[in-house]
Amino acid sequence: MNKIKGLEKEGISKSSEGCPMASVMNVIGGKWKIIILYHLRDSILRFGELKKRIPNITQKMLTQQLRELERDGLVKRTVYPEVPPRVEYQSTYLSDELRPIIDMLCDWGEKQKEMLGR
Amino acid sequence: MNKIKGLEKEGISKSSEGCPMASVMNVIGGKWKIIILYHLRDSILRFGELKKRIPNITQKMLTQQLRELERDGLVKRTVYPEVPPRVEYQSTYLSDELRPIIDMLCDWGEKQKEMLGR
DNA sequence: CCCCTATAGTATATAAAAGTAACTAACACA
DNA sequence: TGTGTTAGTTACTTTTATATACTATAGGGG
Numbered sequence: 022m023n024k025i026k027g028l029e030k031e032g033i034s035k036s037s038e039g040c041p042m043a044s045v046m047n048v049i050g051g052k053w054k055i056i057i058l059y060h061l062r063d064s065i066l067r068f069g070e071l072k073k074r075i076p077n078i079t080q081k082m083l084t085q086q087l088r089e090l091e092r093d094g095l096v097k098r099t100v101y102p103e104v105p106p107r108v109e110y111q112s113t114y115l116s117d118e119l120r121p122i123i124d125m126l127c128d129w130g131e132k133q134k135e136m137l138g139r
Numbered sequence: 140m141n142k143i144k145g146l147e148k149e150g151i152s153k154s155s156e157g158c159p160m161a162s163v164m165n166v167i168g169g170k171w172k173i174i175i176l177y178h179l180r181d182s183i184l185r186f187g188e189l190k191k192r193i194p195n196i197t198q199k200m201l202t203q204q205l206r207e208l209e210r211d212g213l214v215k216r217t218v219y220p221e222v223p224p225r226v227e228y229q230s231t232y233l234s235d236e237l238r239p240i241i242d243m244l245c246d247w248g249e250k251q252k253e254m255l256g257r
Numbered sequence: 258c259c260c261c262t263a264t265a266g267t268a269t270a271t272a273a274a275a276g277t278a279a280c281t282a283a284c285a286c287a
Numbered sequence: 288t289g290t291g292t293t294a295g296t297t298a299c300t301t302t303t304a305t306a307t308a309c310t311a312t313a314g315g316g317g
Contacts, residue, residue, distance in 0.1 A: 040193065042177045042241075045248035050170060052275075054243035058162045068294055073171045075158065079276060084295060094255070104284040105293040115251060123160070129236055136233065137212070170304075186265055197305055210265060222313040223264040 048093045049119070053078055053086045056117055059123050061096060065111040095119075167213050167237070171196055171204045176234055179214060183229040213237075215224050 051053055053075065060066060060074045072083055079107040087110060090096040095116040112120075171193065176190055178184060178192045190201055205228060208214040213234040219225040228239075 027196075042172060042174045042179075042216060042244050042249055043195075044252060045244050046170070048248075052164070052168060056158060056164060059158075063223045069292095072235070072294095079299090080295065081277085082275065085275090100294095102287095104295095105291085106283080106295080108294065115254065116169065116277090118250070122240055122247065126163050126167075126241045126243055127159050129240065130159055130166075132236070133166065133233060134162060141303080187263090190265095195305095197267090197307095198266070199306090200304065203304095218265095221264095222311090223262090224266080226265065 031062060048095065051086050053082055053089060054095075054120050055123065055126070056088055057083075057090065058095065058119060059127070060113065061110060061112045061116070062120055062123060068110070071110065090116075114115050163216050166213065169204050169207065171200055172208060172213075174176065174214065175201075175208065175243060176203055176230065177235060177245070179228060179230045179232070179234070180238055180241060186226050186228070209235075 041064070049058070056075055056078075057071065061070060064070075066074070067081070068087075071087075072078065072080065078086075087096060089097065091098045092112055097110045097111050097113050099111070101109070164182045166210075167176070174193055175189065179191060184192070186201070186205075190196065190198065193201070196204075203254075205214060205216065208217045212231055215229050215231050216227070219227070
């Protein structure tokens with residue numbers, strides 16, 4: 022179980038050649054990643070806090086997506102050797118640069134919701 | 140086969156409550172959607188042209204994602220009753236507003252690639 | 258007429274990703 | 288000895304994505 026997703030993401034390979042967008046998708050394309058990064062925009066959160074803020078995600082998915090984000094340098098994971106365990110997640114230099122983009126996406130979503138009559 | 144994905148996306152329901160990001164993800168969260176919109180940023184493209192520009196996508200996926208994008212008002216599909224058939228896809232008012240976001244994502248991807256040493 | 262090409266798809270079968278539910282480790286407290 | 292807490296695992300099922308093959312249509316060549 023040391024490989025979560027095989028070769029594909031080990032070095033952002035495969036579909037990243039040719040299309041600049043494809044490599045981006047490799048890193049933030051997971052179903053929950055942008056949502057996770059959205060919640061980590063301005064807070065350091067523990068695993069359980071993230072889980073509360075993203076009600077529909079399962080523990081397995083949250084763990085998995087966080088590990089991939091960590092591997093790709095988009096979140097920093099800090100484990101405190103306590104009992105019960107405490108693990109904190111925070112954004113990094115790389116994901117900080119995604120913040121304006123995430124904010125814009127959020128605004129776009131609001132506008133789009135209005136346009137679709139609701 | 141009249142329902143591509145069931146209820147979930149019919150009205151941007153489900154996970155859109157609570158999290159503003161979730162509704163955005165419902166619309167552009169498909170694996171290929173941002174890539175498709177990226178290629179339609181500044182060109183009107185036929186099905187086959189899109190397929191050439193996105194080599195790893197399969198016809199089925201391209202068809203499916205385009206239909207979902209059309210349904211959500213992000214692409215306009217124009218069929219010319221010719222043989223061989225000609226179908227053109229173009230961006231809409233809604234997706235035009237995504238353009239700066241897509242460009243920023245693209246830039247972020249470039250920067251990120253450099254940082255990861257290559 | 259038969260075969261070939263081209264375009265924009267469908268259909269079917271298989272692989273991969275995501276979801277579900279139950280289980281674990283470690284200690285604190287009662 | 289038994290219960291609660293947190294951050295995960297594990298095994299299993301369902302949903303998505305991919306690969307491959309196939310279809311309809313018209314024009315052109317033989």
